[in-house]
Amino acid sequence: MAKILGGITTSHIPAVGNAIQKELYDDPYWKPFFDGYPKVHAWIKEHKPEYVINIYNDHGLGFFLDQMPTFAIGAAHEYKNEDEGWGLPSLDPFPGAPELSWHIIESMVADEFDITSCQELPVDHGFVVPMQLFWPGAPHNPDMPKAVPISANTVQHPIPTLKRALDFGKALGKALRSFPEDAKIVILGTGGLSHQLDGQRAGFINKEFDQYCLENIVHNPEELTKVSRMELVEKAGAQGTEFLMWMMMRGALGDDVTEITRNYHIPISNTAAGTLLLECAA
Amino acid sequence: MDQPGFDYHIDIPGTTIFDGKQAMKGYALNKMCYSFNKSENREAFRADEEAYMEKFGLNDEQKQAIRDRNILAMIDAGGNIYYLAKFAGIFKLSVQDVGGMQTGRTTEEFKEFLASQA
Numbered sequence: 213m214a215k216i217l218g219g220i221t222t223s224h225i226p227a228v229g230n231a232i233q234k235e236l237y238d239d240p241y242w243k244p245f246f247d248g249y250p251k252v253h254a255w256i257k258e259h260k261p262e263y264v265i266n267i268y269n270d271h272g273l274g275f276f277l278d279q280m281p282t283f284a285i286g287a288a289h290e291y292k293n294e295d296e297g298w299g300l301p302s303l304d305p306f307p308g309a310p311e312l313s314w315h316i317i318e319s320m321v322a323d324e325f326d327i328t329s330c331q332e333l334p335v336d337h338g339f340v341v342p343m344q345l346f347w348p349g350a351p352h353n354p355d356m357p358k359a360v361p362i363s364a365n366t367v368q369h370p371i372p373t374l375k376r377a378l379d380f381g382k383a384l385g386k387a388l389r390s391f392p393e394d395a396k397i398v399i400l401g402t403g404g405l406s407h408q409l410d411g412q413r414a415g416f417i418n419k420e421f422d423q424y425c426l427e428n429i430v431h432n433p434e435e436l437t438k439v440s441r442m443e444l445v446e447k448a449g450a451q452g453t454e455f456l457m458w459m460m461m462r463g464a465l466g467d468d469v470t471e472i473t474r475n476y477h478i479p480i481s482n483t484a485a486g487t488l489l490l491e492c493a494a
Numbered sequence: 495m496d497q498p499g500f501d502y503h504i505d506i507p508g509t510t511i512f513d514g515k516q517a518m519k520g521y522a523l524n525k526m527c528y529s530f531n532k533s534e535n536r537e538a539f540r541a542d543e544e545a546y547m548e549k550f551g552l553n554d555e556q557k558q559a560i561r562d563r564n565i566l567a568m569i570d571a572g573g574n575i576y577y578l579a580k581f582a583g584i585f586k587l588s589v590q591d592v593g594g595m596q597t598g599r600t601t602e603e604f605k606e607f608l609a610s611q612a
Contacts, residue, residue, distance in 0.1 A: 227588075272576040276528045277517050297530045297580030367576055369503075369513040410575035412566070413508030414593040415604060417611040446506050450575075478612040482589050 214391035217259050217398050218469070218491040219461040220252060224268060224341040224402040227481040229300065232344050248475025248487040249345055255472055255489060256346060256355065261398035263309055264357040265316075265384070265464070267457045268338035268402045269366040271296070274330070280368055281328035283380065285320075286335075286361035287313035294334040303340055306351045309358035312391060316360065319387035325380060335361055342402045357398070364460065366403075366453045374444065375437035377456040381463020388464065401461025403454025405476075407483035410450055417484045421447040422476065425455060426486060430471050433462045451483075458488075468493035512574050520572020523560075526550035527577035536584050565596050 228245075236242045273296050275281065290305040317327050339361050340350075347353035362384075365371055372380070388397050405425065408416040425448075428435045436459065444453055475487040503511050510516065517524075526547065529535040539546040547557050559567035560581070568578055582592050594604035 272528055272574075272580065273531060277521060277524055277574075295531055295533060296583075297527075297536070298583040299533060299536075367512070367574060368517050369511055408509070409579070409589055409592070410565075410569055410596070411508045411510055412597060413506070414596045415607050416508075417608065419611065442504050442506075442511075445509065445511065446504070450509055450512075479608040482593055482608060484611075 214263075214388055214393055214395045214397055216385060216388055216464060216466075216492050217261055217396050218255075218472070218489065219399040219401060219465050220346060220490075221401040221404075221458050221461060221486065221488045222342050222345055223404060223480065223483055223485040223487070224338045225481045225483050225485065226296075226298070226337040226341070228341050229337055229344060233301075242480075244477045245475075245480050245485055248473070248477070251473035252346055252487070252489050253348070255491070256398070259396060259398075260355055261357045261396045263312055263360065263395055263397045264343075265360050265362060265388070265397065265399045266339050266342065266402065267362045267364070267400060267460045268342070269454055269457060270363045271336050271338055272367065273336035274333050274363065275367075277368060280365055281363075282365045282372055283325065284328040284330050284333070284363045285313060285317055286333045286359075287317065287329045288331050288333060291333055291335045291339070291359060291361055293336070293340050296336050303344075304351055306335065306343065306359050307356070309360055312358070313360050315391050316384065316387045319390060320383050323383045323386065325383050333361060333363075338363075338402055342400050346400070362460070364456055366451070366456060369441070371441055371453055372456060373437070373441055374439050374456065374459050377459035378433055378437055378463040381460040381465075384460065385464035385466060399461045399464050401458040403457045404448070404452055405455065405484045405486040406448045406452040408449030408451055409482055413449070415482060416449045417478055418447055418449065418452075419478060419484065422484050422486060425458070426474065426476065426488065429458055429462050429488070430469065430490065433459065462490075465490055465492050510569050516572050517574070518572070520556075520574060522551045522553070523556040523568065523571055523573050524577040526552065527573070527581045530580040530584060539584065563595075565592055
């Protein structure tokens, strides 16, 4: 049976893709952000996951408002990165793992999570930037795992509750651990932390709330299910609702986790950037 | 953090909750902006803005907001920031430029505001 090695979170800000392309790792603005990743690289090199479940939120590339799935799972042989409107160079396709995708979909629908399956799913910065951060040179890193993208709706309200996100993760974890292959899996929860791009409140960042989330998500994620969705918008900012991806990731890890590394920095672009690596008990 | 009964569309100053009502109101505007994912559509817009807006059926409020490059007016007209970001991309505006435009700050002032929250 497959084994979940752990989960990694990161912000997925588009500007990070630019900074990687320009190799701004030692630039004074970027260094405090990129300093959060060497420990993650070392952990990945040591454990070499064969599959990566990339939980992100599409920002208007894969889905439009005509059909907006609350939870969508990719079930393709590969995932193409495409122009999001900014004319940035697209990365080469990421290899998929349709056999694992369909196993997850079967297991989760049996557990009463109603999934939208996607045989074609263009992936945007929410998926791509974390891959570039964790596997430098992605998708051409020799250790690049095969990917399953999972996208949750944070574009349009109503968005899922924090409890639903955590429960989704629990069902995902059950699905992964029952995959009949002796494989190692890592789960990414991407996006966040606090930020708001729109309105007169644009630029809002909330360090205190982010710290509360970071503290609790490690050993007490149930506490965070008490945060209502409107409270999440109010305290994390309109786009800080991406924290739902972190909750989904966390649910899949089970109770017994060890924090390996953490980084938090304000600001990167308009965002409070957070990185966290949690290892599951052997 | 436990606030029962808090979970409805509360008033958060300076924040528009993009819900079904806004999504229906802004559908044409957002659909046009979604089309800007493709470079040929960005070029078609630049070549003839009025014809491009007409093709997507924008209402007068939405058209005027686009003409004025007024992000707050676009949001009032049902625009969603993720799609509007693609419109901003046509003009190579960063999210700090867009943040400044919405908050009455220069881009530099907006960046300073962000850093002040560290």
